[in-house]
Structure formats: structure tokens, C-alpha cells
Amino acid sequence: MEPILKTENLWKIYRTGKVDVPALRGVDIQILPGEFVSIMGPSGCGKSTMLHVIGGLAQATRGKVLLDGNDLTTMTDAARTMLRRHKVGFVFQRFNLLPTLDAYHNIVLAQHIRADGFDPHRFEVVANLLGISARLKHKPSEMSGGEQQRVAIARAIVCEPKIVLADEPTGNLDTKSSEAVLNLLASLNKDLGQTIVMITHNPEAAAYGHRVLHMRDGLVVDGATVH
Amino acid sequence: MISHNVLHRPLRTFITVLAVAVEVTLVIIVVGLTSGLLLESAKRTEGVGADIMVQPPSASVFMAFGGAPMPIAIADKLRQLEYVQAVAPVLVQFNSVNGLDIVYGIDPETFRAVSGGFVFHSGHDLQAPNDILIDDVYSRSKKVKVDQTLHILEHDFHVAGIVEHGKGARLFVLMPTLQEMAGARDKASIFYVKCDRPDHTPAVADEIRDLLPKYEVRPLKDFLTLMTSSNLPGLAAFINVMIGIAVAIGFLVIFLSMYTTIIERTREIGVLKSLGASKSYIVQIVLSETTLLCIAGVVGGVGLSYLMRAIFIRLFPSLTILITPGWIARAGLIAILGGLLGASYPAWMASRKDPVEALSYE
Numbered sequence: 001m002e003p004i005l006k007t008e009n010l011w012k013i014y015r016t017g018k019v020d021v022p023a024l025r026g027v028d029i030q031i032l033p034g035e036f037v038s039i040m041g042p043s044g045c046g047k048s049t050m051l052h053v054i055g056g057l058a059q060a061t062r063g064k065v066l067l068d069g070n071d072l073t074t075m076t077d078a079a080r081t082m083l084r085r086h087k088v089g090f091v092f093q094r095f096n097l098l099p100t101l102d103a104y105h106n107i108v109l110a111q112h113i114r115a116d117g118f119d120p121h122r123f124e125v126v127a128n129l130l131g132i133s134a135r136l137k138h139k140p141s142e143m144s145g146g147e148q149q150r151v152a153i154a155r156a157i158v159c160e161p162k163i164v165l166a167d168e169p170t171g172n173l174d175t176k177s178s179e180a181v182l183n184l185l186a187s188l189n190k191d192l193g194q195t196i197v198m199i200t201h202n203p204e205a206a207a208y209g210h211r212v213l214h215m216r217d218g219l220v221v222d223g224a225t226v227h
Numbered sequence: 228m229i230s231h232n233v234l235h236r237p238l239r240t241f242i243t244v245l246a247v248a249v250e251v252t253l254v255i256i257v258v259g260l261t262s263g264l265l266l267e268s269a270k271r272t273e274g275v276g277a278d279i280m281v282q283p284p285s286a287s288v289f290m291a292f293g294g295a296p297m298p299i300a301i302a303d304k305l306r307q308l309e310y311v312q313a314v315a316p317v318l319v320q321f322n323s324v325n326g327l328d329i330v331y332g333i334d335p336e337t338f339r340a341v342s343g344g345f346v347f348h349s350g351h352d353l354q355a356p357n358d359i360l361i362d363d364v365y366s367r368s369k370k371v372k373v374d375q376t377l378h379i380l381e382h383d384f385h386v387a388g389i390v391e392h393g394k395g396a397r398l399f400v401l402m403p404t405l406q407e408m409a410g411a412r413d414k415a416s417i418f419y420v421k422c423d424r425p426d427h428t429p430a431v432a433d434e435i436r437d438l439l440p441k442y443e444v445r446p447l448k449d450f451l452t453l454m455t456s457s458n459l460p461g462l463a464a465f466i467n468v469m470i471g472i473a474v475a476i477g478f479l480v481i482f483l484s485m486y487t488t489i490i491e492r493t494r495e496i497g498v499l500k501s502l503g504a505s506k507s508y509i510v511q512i513v514l515s516e517t518t519l520l521c522i523a524g525v526v527g528g529v530g531l532s533y534l535m536r537a538i539f540i541r542l543f544p545s546l547t548i549l550i551t552p553g554w555i556a557r558a559g560l561i562a563i564l565g566g567l568l569g570a571s572y573p574a575w576m577a578s579r580k581d582p583v584e585a586l587s588y589e
Binding site for chain 2: 052055057058078081082083084085086088092096097098099100101105109110113114155
């Protein structure tokens with residue numbers, strides 16, 4: 001089976017003043033379609049940077065990122081934007097819902113940006129799956145953290161992305177809400193075959209994945225390839 | 228999303244809309260005031276009832292800005308021309324005390340022959356040297372009545388009568404009195420010429436041009452079309468400057484409003500980018516919000532303009548403020564374009580934000 005995501009000798013170097021700071025130092029990973037992969041590692045090891053680079057939010061300094069056969073490192077900013085729109089769904093630790101919009105409009109926004117038009121069937125399936133049908137008219141400020149994260153997940157998957165990239169999705173949640181969100185991600189993976197890459201600090205959360213990648217100092221030190 | 232964003236900060240939205248409304252009001256009122264004054268002045272000149280107006284060489288169509296007066300004896304030469312029924316010499320003076328007014332020095336008999344005479348609301352015609360006639364608009368706005376003393380042009384006049392407005396000026400005195408005061412004995416600023424039939428006007432105008440080459444000979448039929456801001460030196464520039472100031476207000480307020488909005492929504496822009504929003508999509512959102520604010524401002528500005536006009540006219544009854552659909556449309560367009568220009572840099576700035584930096588913005 002061809003990997004949905006593959007990186008080869010991936011480097012990302014940030015320049016701070018006159019000093020080069022390498023955040024990724026030659027990362028090689030493969031993720032197969034339908035996999036649920038967790039990434040663990042200490043703060044500053046490059047987990048979030050890797051998520052940004054493989055999701056097309058940031059440009060790699062060198063190396064290759066192949067997402068569904070497209071090499072992100074050779075793409076223009078506009079092409080990476082297009083790729084994010086059609087193939088990537090992001091879930092963030094701080095939910096990042098638009099505060100001026102209710103849950104319904106936050107989710108529909110993704111479809112609007114994709115410009116495919118509103119798909120009511122897909123919307124209903126996603127809203128029911130995530131159990132947010134009764135909260136659609138509520139704004140983020142009127143919802144609990146767990147509910148906000150479920151809306152954020154709905155927004156990430158409503159356009160059927162090839163891969164969902166979740167950056168510490170339970171980092172701002174209590175234990176009960178964390179468990180609910182992790183169960184949801186696991187069921188999305190199991191029932192819909194959604195490929196998920198999740199960053200977490202929590203070993204219990206990481207255990208929801210099929211595989212755990214361990215990072216340290218900008219390198220993947222364990223779990224990089226499928227066994 | 229755009230309407231939600233606009234309503235998210237109601238005070239900022241209100242201030243922005245108010246600024247655009249003030250911009251639109253400024254344009255409409257300034258233009259309306261100048262156009263209104265010109266139109267009103269033109270209508271009064273037409274209201275004299277003459278067919279032709281003769282002025283000195285290079286005289287302005289705006290008689291208050293006229294040049295040197297002409298010998299009054301010219302009137303006799305004009306009367307001898309074929310098809311000429313009557314000629315009324317008028318000396319014009321500009322009064323700037325208690326407002327801006329044109330004063331006509333007239334000979335009652337010849338002025339009556341051309342204009343058909345005044346319609347009196349009260350009082351009587353000019354008789355004594357210090358008599359003055361005022362029109363009903365002036366009487367109302369200055370609260371002046373018959374038999375009161377009116378101090379203008381450094382002179383005390385006795386208000387002899389109040390006449391219906393629309394006969395050239397709002398104030399009329401005897402010509403010898405005004406000539407004496409102006410040091411222009413036997414001089415006149417304008418000759419109003421009445422033809423025996425209106426269709427003889429072109430022929431009479433040609434005769435006058437032959438008789439008085441270089442003099443300004445203007446058929447009054449076309450007078451309204453000549454009374455535009457472009458014919459008054461400096462007025463068009465004044466209007467343009469006022470429009471420029473109004474646009475600058477709108478531009479700066481919109482710029483500041485959208486700039487702070489973009490800074491405040493940095494994180495949201497990062498979210499939109501993570502969802503795959505293109506640069507043009509983000510620019511479109513910012514400019515759409517601006518357009519919505521400007522449209523609200525234009526609507527408010529038009530309403531405010533009518534309100535201001537009502538207040539001005541109540542306070543100063545002699546004022547005419549002309550609000551035309553054409554200038555409402557132009558003021559609206561100016562406000563929207565100025566607003567879009569003001570929002571273009573914030574929109575460009577938003578579209579170029581780095582998504583990773585934007586998402587980590589606190």
C-alpha cells in the first residue's frame with residue numbers, strides 16, 4: 001500500500017536574528033491511508049513544526065513531503081493553500097473556532113472556502129456523528145471546551161480530507177472531555193477510515209493511535225515506519 | 228460571516244459608519260450649498276424678466292464679482308436699437324454686513340418696464356433717497372419689517388417696502404443713492420434689455436455686439452446653464468478641496484478601523500488559511516466588510532444630509548441647498564471608493580500573514 005504521507009530527509013530551519021535554529025533535522029516518516037498515528041515528544045522537539053510542514057502551513061527548508069502523491073516542497077504558496085483546502089483538516093489545541101459565528105456557520109465555513117457548495121447530507125452525517133446537532137445555533141462562547149473541540153473536528157472533516165492533523169486536541173480539555181474527543185477521533189478512524197495524525201503529550205491519549213512516533217531534537221527516534 | 232464580523236464590535240462599527248456618513252454629508256452639503264446658491268441666484272436673475280444682459284468687457288457671469296461699471300449713457304444707445312422694448316440699467320454692489328447680499332441700484336421706472344414691476348407684500352415703492360426695498364425671504368430671515376432702519380453698506384436705509392422674491396437681488400435702492408455711495412456717478416454694472424418679442428433676442432444680441440464690441444452680451448434664456456461652479460473662478464477648486472478632505476476623513480477612519488480589525492483577528496486569519504482560504508478570499512472578506520460599512524455610512528449620510536438641510540434652512544431661510552440624485556450617487560461612490568482604498572492595505576496585510584505565526588498570535 002502506498003503511503004498517504006511520506007517525508008524524506010525533511011528539514012525545517014528557522015532564522016532567529018543571525019542564528020539558524022533547526023526545528024526538524026532530517027525527518028523520514030511514512031503514514032498509510034487509514035492509519036491513526038500519535039506523535040509524542042518533549043516540548044520544543046519539533047512536533048508542531050512537523051505538523052505545520054506536512055500540512056502545508058509552513059514551507060520545508062529542504063527534503064521532501066509527499067502528501068497523496070503531491071510534493072509540498074516544490075509547491076507555490078497558492079498551490080499549498082489549494083492542497084490544504086482539499087486534502088487536509090486541522091484540529092487545534094485551542095479549538096480556533098471563529099467567535100463571531102455559531103457552530104453551524106463555523107462548520108459550513110470550511111465548505112464555503114472549498115467552494116463546492118453546501119452539502120447538507122455530509123453536514124448532517126458529520127453533525128450526528130459528533131453529537132453536536134443540538135448545539136449548532138450556539139456560539140463558541142456558549143459551549144464547553146469539549147463541545148467546541150467536537151465542532152472543530154466537524155469543521156476539519158466536513159470536506160472529507162485525506163488526512164486530519166490534530167495538534168494536542170485534548171490539551172485544553174478535562175479528563176472526561178478528553179476521553180470523549182479521543183473516542184470520537186478513534187471512531188472516525190475506525191468507521192470512516194479517516195487517516196489521523198495526532199500530537200500529544202499524554203501517553204494515554206497516544207495509546208489511541210495504531211502507532212506512536214517519538215521525536216527528540218528535531219528527529220523521529222522511534223516508530224517512523226510501518227512494521 | 229461578513230455581517231457577523233461587522234456586528235461583533237458594535238461601537239467600532241457605529242463610529243466607522245458615522246465617519247463615512249459625515250464624509251457623505253460633507254460632500255452633499257458643500258456641493259448642495261454652492262449649487263443651491265448658484266441656482267437661486269440664476270433664477271433671480273432670470274426672474275428680472277429681461278431677454279438680454281449686457282455687462283462690461285470680461286465681466287463675470289456672477290455679477291457680484293463684476294468688473295468696472297459702464298457709462299449709463301449706453302442705455303440710451305441700446306433703446307434706439309430695433310426690436311428693443313425697454314432697457315434697465317442696474318448698479319450692483321456687494322454687501323457683506325450681516326450676511327452676503329447683492330444690492331441693486333435701480334431706476335424704478337425703467338426696472339418696472341423690463342421686469343413688469345414688483346409684487347408688494349407691504350409698504351410702497353422707492354421714493355426717498357434712503358429708501359430700500361427688501362424681498363420677503365430677506366425679511367423673514369433677518370426679521371426686518373417695513374419702516375424699520377436697515378444698516379448696510381455703512382448707511383442707514385429706511386425699509387420702504389417688502390416685495391416678492393425673484394427679481395435679481397434681495398435688496399433694491401435708488402440708483403443715484405448707490406452711485407453716490409460707490410463713487411460711480413452716471414455708471415451702471417448691468418443693462419437688462421427687454422425685446423419686443425422673445426424671438427428677436429438673437430437679432431438684438433447681434434446688434435448689441437456690433438454696437439459694443441468686447442462687451443459681454445448674454446441672452447438670459449441660457450443663463451441657468453452658465454451658472455455652474457466651473458464658471459466661477461476658484462469655486463470648482465474649493466469644492467474639490469472639500470471633497471478631498473471628506474475622502475481623507477473616510478479613508479483614514481476606514482484604514483484605522485480595518486487595520487485594528489485585522490490585528491485583532493490575526494488568529495482568525497490563521498484559521499481561515501489553515502482551512503485553505505486563498506489570499507484573494509481573505510482580501511475579499513476585508514473589502515466586503517468595508518463595502519458593507521460604507522453602504523451603511525452612505526445611507527446614514529444621505530439621511531443626515533436631509534436633516535442638516537432642514538436645520539440650515541430653518542436657521543437661515545435665505546439659504547438654498549440643492550440635493551440632487553446625481554450628487555447623492557457621486558458622494559456614495561466617492562465614500563465607497565475611498566473606503567475600499569483605505570481598506571486595501573489592511574486587506575493586503577491580512578492576505579500575506581504567515582498562517583503559522585497567525586495561529587500562534589495571542
